[in-house]
Amino acid sequence: MTAGTPPQAVLRTVHLTKAFGGLVAIKDVDFEVLEGSITSLIGPNGAGKTTLFNVVAGLSEPTEGHVEFLGERVVARPERGWLEPVLWLLPPVAAWALAYVASGAGATAALEILILVGLGLLITTLITAIIRPAWYGRLLDKLGIFKSARPNDMVQAGIGRTFQNIRLFANMTAGENVLVGMHGHLKASPLDAVLRTRKQTREESASRAEALRLLRYVGLAGRDNELARNLPYGDQRRLEIARALATRPKLLLLDEPTAGMNPSETATMMQLFSRIRTELNMPILLIEHDMRVVMGISDRITVLDHGEKISEGSPAEVRADSRVIEAYLGKGAV
Amino acid sequence: MSALRQLRNSLFAGLKPVSGPTGNYLHAHQSLSVVFGMALTATLLPFIILLPPFSGFATQPDWVQGFASAGIFVLLALGLNVVVGLAGLLDLGYAAFFAIGAYSYAYGASPFSGVHLPFWPLLLVGALVAAVFGLLLGAPTLRLRGDYLAIVTLGFGEIVPVVFRNANTYTNGINGIGGMYRPALPVYGTFLGLDPVPYYITVVALVTVAMILLYRIQDSRLGRAWMAIREDELAAASMGINTVTTKLLAFAIGASTAGLAGVFYASKVTIISPDSFLFAVSFTILAMVVLGGMGNVWGVAAGAFVVYEIQSEFLKQLNGFVATLGLPAVNIGFLTIDISKVDFLQYQFLLYGLALVGMMLLRPEGLFPSRRRQAELHDADDADAANQELVEA
Numbered sequence: 001m002t003a004g005t006p007p008q009a010v011l012r013t014v015h016l017t018k019a020f021g022g023l024v025a026i027k028d029v030d031f032e033v034l035e036g037s038i039t040s041l042i043g044p045n046g047a048g049k050t051t052l053f054n055v056v057a058g059l060s061e062p063t064e065g066h067v068e069f070l071g072e073r074v075v076a077r078p079e080r081g082w083l084e085p086v087l088w089l090l091p092p093v094a095a096w097a098l099a100y101v102a103s104g105a106g107a108t109a110a111l112e113i114l115i116l117v118g119l120g121l122l123i124t125t126l127i128t129a130i131i132r133p134a135w136y137g138r139l140l141d142k143l144g145i146f147k148s149a150r151p152n153d154m155v156q157a158g159i160g161r162t163f164q165n166i167r168l169f170a171n172m173t174a175g176e177n178v179l180v181g182m183h184g185h186l187k188a189s190p191l192d193a194v195l196r197t198r199k200q201t202r203e204e205s206a207s208r209a210e211a212l213r214l215l216r217y218v219g220l221a222g223r224d225n226e227l228a229r230n231l232p233y234g235d236q237r238r239l240e241i242a243r244a245l246a247t248r249p250k251l252l253l254l255d256e257p258t259a260g261m262n263p264s265e266t267a268t269m270m271q272l273f274s275r276i277r278t279e280l281n282m283p284i285l286l287i288e289h290d291m292r293v294v295m296g297i298s299d300r301i302t303v304l305d306h307g308e309k310i311s312e313g314s315p316a317e318v319r320a321d322s323r324v325i326e327a328y329l330g331k332g333a334v
Numbered sequence: 335m336s337a338l339r340q341l342r343n344s345l346f347a348g349l350k351p352v353s354g355p356t357g358n359y360l361h362a363h364q365s366l367s368v369v370f371g372m373a374l375t376a377t378l379l380p381f382i383i384l385l386p387p388f389s390g391f392a393t394q395p396d397w398v399q400g401f402a403s404a405g406i407f408v409l410l411a412l413g414l415n416v417v418v419g420l421a422g423l424l425d426l427g428y429a430a431f432f433a434i435g436a437y438s439y440a441y442g443a444s445p446f447s448g449v450h451l452p453f454w455p456l457l458l459v460g461a462l463v464a465a466v467f468g469l470l471l472g473a474p475t476l477r478l479r480g481d482y483l484a485i486v487t488l489g490f491g492e493i494v495p496v497v498f499r500n501a502n503t504y505t506n507g508i509n510g511i512g513g514m515y516r517p518a519l520p521v522y523g524t525f526l527g528l529d530p531v532p533y534y535i536t537v538v539a540l541v542t543v544a545m546i547l548l549y550r551i552q553d554s555r556l557g558r559a560w561m562a563i564r565e566d567e568l569a570a571a572s573m574g575i576n577t578v579t580t581k582l583l584a585f586a587i588g589a590s591t592a593g594l595a596g597v598f599y600a601s602k603v604t605i606i607s608p609d610s611f612l613f614a615v616s617f618t619i620l621a622m623v624v625l626g627g628m629g630n631v632w633g634v635a636a637g638a639f640v641v642y643e644i645q646s647e648f649l650k651q652l653n654g655f656v657a658t659l660g661l662p663a664v665n666i667g668f669l670t671i672d673i674s675k676v677d678f679l680q681y682q683f684l685l686y687g688l689a690l691v692g693m694m695l696l697r698p699e700g701l702f703p704s705r706r707r708q709a710e711l712h713d714a715d716d717a718d719a720a721n722q723e724l725v726e727a
Contacts, residue, residue: 059568151571155574168569169565169569169570180558190556193554194551246573
């Protein structure tokens with residue numbers, strides 16, 4: 001938020017529409033999250049906040065419009081995902097079909113060769129598909145029939161998130177939860193792990209130190225060895241944030257992070273959010289019902305009602321907007 | 335109870351997670367302690383059975399022969415533990431990969447195929463072939479969870495023996511493939527069927543290596559990803575884990591261990607038929623994993639060993655023992671119960687069932703649970719009790 005250059009948009013939705021059958025959950029929404037800012041998404045129950053969130057996080061695909069992240073268009077959800085296994089099996093099945101035809105002609109040698117070719121193709125495609133190198137992805141893109149952006153691809157792109165109803169790995173320790181968050185940028189292969197290569201051990205000890213640092217950052221110092229399920233509610237929320245930070249996001253999505261907290265817990269959470277913004281310079285997109293939180297820390301607020309954006313601006317502007325008051329309190333209140 | 339736990343803790347003290355500056359939640363299972371533990375167990379076992387209750391059951395060579403066979407099931411249980419215990423994917427057709435490993439050896443070293451390749455590289459080949467089939471089974475089932483996955487794997491487990499039975503030209507059908515060549519070592523020469531010692535040593539080595547590898551994978555990024563998927567698949571995906579490849583790898587690694595076991599099995603019994611790999615085998619392995627303590631490598635290995643010994647030795651002994659008691663036959667109307675004539679071997683699945691039900695009621699975490707699972711199940715009890723108190727208050 002320097003004075004010189006105007007802040008860039010980290011995330012932008014363009015004419016975003018999501019319909020579930022006849023129910024239009026979000027209708028033609030344009031909004032953006034600027035770098036280094038906290039943007040809140042508010043609205044009455046059923047306004048489409050979580051739907052918007054899920055589209056951004058790659059859990060569901062938009063019916064129309066698209067999401068731009070760091071200037072690039074993001075494809076949510078694999079299109080025709082069932083095609084992938086079919087693609088893997090297609091070459092060997094073709095070879096086998098040929099083998100079947102050849103066997104009709106009584107050419108046993110050709111048959112055997114084709115069967116071997118089929119097996120070879122099968123193994124090759126399976127292995128490439130599993131390792132999934134960049135060029136395999138590009139090939140699929142070029143074919144144009146399959147685009148993959150599962151939630152994990154969105155995380156790799158740089159969107160970290162927490163969940164409205166806490167979804168920690170309950171039977172793993174706090175430290176392990178954070179380590180799982182780092183999964184995407186650990187590079188050691190299973191082979192490295194088996195051989196305990198220097199690369200792997202170094203990476204592991206570095207990531208453990210990093211996990212402890214993150215836990216300390218969110219205020220869970222010394223709790224790393226406790227099972228996530230045994231942590232008190234507020235700490236579980238903190239752990240979720242630490243886990244999301246561990247993915248090294250460029251944008252943090254927080255879905256009702258202070259739900260069910262008492263005022264003092266909420267206050268410390270708000271401090272944490274401002275620290276994440278100022279110290280890590282990380283933009284945050286926040287869904288929240290608690291107006292004290294929203295008005296207290298947001299730089300910008302977007303208000304949704306019945307899937308449509310009805311207001312946008314600074315907290316003061318939104319608070320004064322008659323359409324917002326109408327949405328929350330009804331027509332007579334204006 | 336607590337005394338028992340203490341004893342167990344002291345027994346397994348060498349396997350305790352290493353406490354470092356970064357906390358002890360990260361189990362750095364030490365490979366040396368695995369080697370040491372396995373070596374100790376393997377040297378002591380052939381002498382323990384010379385002691386009175388066991389020495390009466392069978393001769394030492396017979397026992398060692400049994401141990402070598404038990405090692406096969408230990409390997410299988412270790413592999414299934416990856417799929418079921420770590421990744422949480424219920425696999426009811428695991429014996430299929432065992433069969434694929436065994437038939438790989440049959441094609442590589444038997445008069446049936448006319449090929450005679452050495453045993454040691456075939457171990458790797460069998461593991462690889464089984465891994466490929468693990469991927470093949472995994473690929474279409476990725477979208478399935480829980481019961482649905484179990485049903486598909488059950489189907490796969492049925493299909494594989496049926497294929498081996500009916501593809502007469504390629505597998506010799508129901509008669510199976512016999513006369514497999516036995517393993518050989520450069521200096522030692524070919525293993526003899528009557529001498530169980532080389533097989534015993536081989537299987538101990540295989541189990542040790544498998545344990546070390548599985549421990550290392552479990553402690554790595556991949557192992558954590560498996561556990562994360564078991565806990566919450568959506569959250570795991572939202573943390574950047576590619577659930578597709580991670581689950582496929584679980585299938586592949588689990589299957590490769592079974593393939594390894596299959597190759598060893600085929601080389602040991604030298605005749606295999608489709609009937610050796612029916613659902614009962616899959617079920618037995620699953621029972622071993624559950625009874626041993628899902629998710630814990632040592633626990634699963636011990637569970638497999640104990641269950642195998644019970645089914646192969648103690649039930650047989652029980653027959654003889656009950657016969658010597660000379661209990662009178664009981665008449666209940668038209669029904670005559672003569673316990674001394676009961677063949678307990680035929681009741682092994684009834685006993686599995688009873689054991690599983692008993693375990694679920696008394697010790698759901700298994701005989702030798704991992705710390706995690708123990709905490710999980712017992713904390714749940716505490717939480718239930720607390721809720722109950724709240725309700726009553």
